[in-house]
Every structure is written in C-alpha cells, then in structure tokens.
Amino acid sequence: MKVVVVTGSPHPNGPCNTLCQELITGAKEAGHQVVTYDINALSIRGCQACRTCKEQDVDCILQDGLAPYWKDLHECGALVVSAPNYCSQVCGPMITYMNRHYCLIRGDGKLRIHPGIKLIGIFSQGREDTQAYLPQYEWFLGDFENRKMVRTGLLIHSARGSQEDYDALKKQAYQLGRSL
Ligand SMILES: Cc1cc2nc3c(=O)[nH]c(=O)nc-3n(C[C@H](O)[C@H](O)[C@H](O)COP(=O)(O)O)c2cc1C
Numbered sequence: 001m002k003v004v005v006v007t008g009s010p011h012p013n014g015p016c017n018t019l020c021q022e023l024i025t026g027a028k029e030a031g032h033q034v035v036t037y038d039i040n041a042l043s044i045r046g047c048q049a050c051r052t053c054k055e056q057d058v059d060c061i062l063q064d065g066l067a068p069y070w071k072d073l074h075e076c077g078a079l080v081v082s083a084p085n086y087c088s089q090v091c092g093p094m095i096t097y098m099n100r101h102y103c104l105i106r107g108d109g110k111l112r113i114h115p116g117i118k119l120i121g122i123f124s125q126g127r128e129d130t131q132a133y134l135p136q137y138e139w140f141l142g143d144f145e146n147r148k149m150v151r152t153g154l155l156i157h158s159a160r161g162s163q164e165d166y167d168a169l170k171k172q173a174y175q176l177g178r179s180l
Contacts, residue, residue, distance in 0.1 A: 001077035003032045003180060004069075008083035008094035010040045015124040015157045015166065016082045019173040023080060023120070026177025035072045039093045042066070046096045053103035057112065060103040070103075078118035078180050079149060081141070085125035085133055090140045098140060104147050115148035120176055121155070128160040152176070 005024060009016035024034050042065025052061050059070035073079065083094040090098075104113045121141045125133055134156075141151060153176040157169055 001032050001180065002072065002075050003027045003034045003078045003080065003177075004037070004072050004076045005034060005080040006037045006039060006069075006082065006094075006097065008039045008081075008091050008097070009124070011084075014084070015159065015169075016084055016122060019122045019124075019155055019157065019169060020080060020082050022170045022173035023122070023177035026174040027078075027180050028177075030178050030180060032078075032177075032180055035076075037066075037069055039065075039097050044093065044096060044100075047099045047102050053112075054105075054107035057106055058103070059112070060100050062100075066097070066100060073117075074113060076117060078120065078152075079144065080120045080122065081144070082122035083124075083140075085123060085127075085136070088133060089136050090123070095140070098143050101143060101147060111147055113147055117147075117149045118152045118180060119144050119149040120153035121151070122157075122173065123155070124157040124159065126159045128158050130156040130158050130161070152180075 005020055007017055007020055027034050044065045045062055083090040104111060106112050121137055123137050155169055155172060
C-alpha cells in the first residue's frame, strides 16, 4: 500500500518530524511504500478559487509543489498529516495545503477520490494540556474526513510533556505505521 506523509514543521528533528519518522519506520517494516511531502520546503500557493476543478472535473491544476501530490493521493491507502501548532491553530502552510483539497469535491457535490483512505494526524504544541486545541485539530482533520477518509490515529505532543510521554508517543507512532 502507498502511504503519503505530509509534514508542515520547519524543524527536521522536532517532535512532528520525529514522530512521523517513527511512523514511517513502522510502515516500511510492514512493507508499505512511503511518499513524503515536506510542505515547508515546497513552494505552495493557496487555492486560487478558479473553479477549474469543478468545471472540468480535474485535480488542482496549479503547477507548484503539490502538482505531483494528487496522483499519489489517489493511489494511496493512508494519508498522514502533521503540523506544529502556531498561534492556537495548525500552522499556516498546512492550512494552505488543506484548502487545496477543495478540488476533490466535484461541481455536483460528489467526491473525486476513493473513500476509505486511512487518516492519521500528528500535532505538536507548546501548551501542556494536549486537549486544549483538540477542536482546532478536529477542524483540520475534518476537512479530510469530509472527503470520506477514515481516521485511524491522532497523536498530540506537548513540548512541556515529559520524556516518558514523548517516548510513549514515539512508540505509538511506530505502531500506527506498523499496523497500517
Ligand atoms: C510562531 C509560533 C507560534 C506558536 N504558537 C503556539 C500556540 O499558540 N500554542 C502552543 O501551544 N504552542 C505554540 N507554539 C509552540 C509550538 O507549537 C511547539 O514548539 C511545537 O512543539 C513545535 O513543534 P515542531 O518543533 O515539531 O515544529 C508556537 C510556536 C511558534 C514558532
């Protein structure tokens, strides 16, 4: 199965990317093919509201860092989305990325993507209470769930948590990948 991992953190070795790497290790050990998109390193524009996707029933036509992504998304069985919390919300570039999935709903309201893609969210925040921003993470993941993706995991890391908490999350991330 193809697994697409989309990361939004600018910290290569920060908790978001570390947890994603653990998940990727598990997924690869389980025999899956992993494709990654580092949103921070890619040049990505917001939805231009051109409605070409609706009028021509096509994926987003913007020729930017997301151009190769749509084929991978259509082929994948699992999507992992990861972001740090900036200003009480998923970081901006990941919201820009999320907005681009507008193209997956056709003009007649039907979906242009196969249902049942497994969805995993991995977030990190400074605030200790890992439930504090749950509505924001739910809102973000909800856009993917509206495209009939099925959530199979949600990891929320706090930079104020203990090393034990972090180690436990790493194990969970590995297991999430292993059990895809
Ligand atoms: C611009 C900016 C805004 C932030 N805003 C918040 C915030 O509102 N709430 C919070 O809990 N943490 C906030 N943080 C802290 C990060 O979410 C936290 O450091 C996180 O662990 C970063 O994960 P990463 O290193 O994997 O990118 C902010 C960090 C930055 C750089």
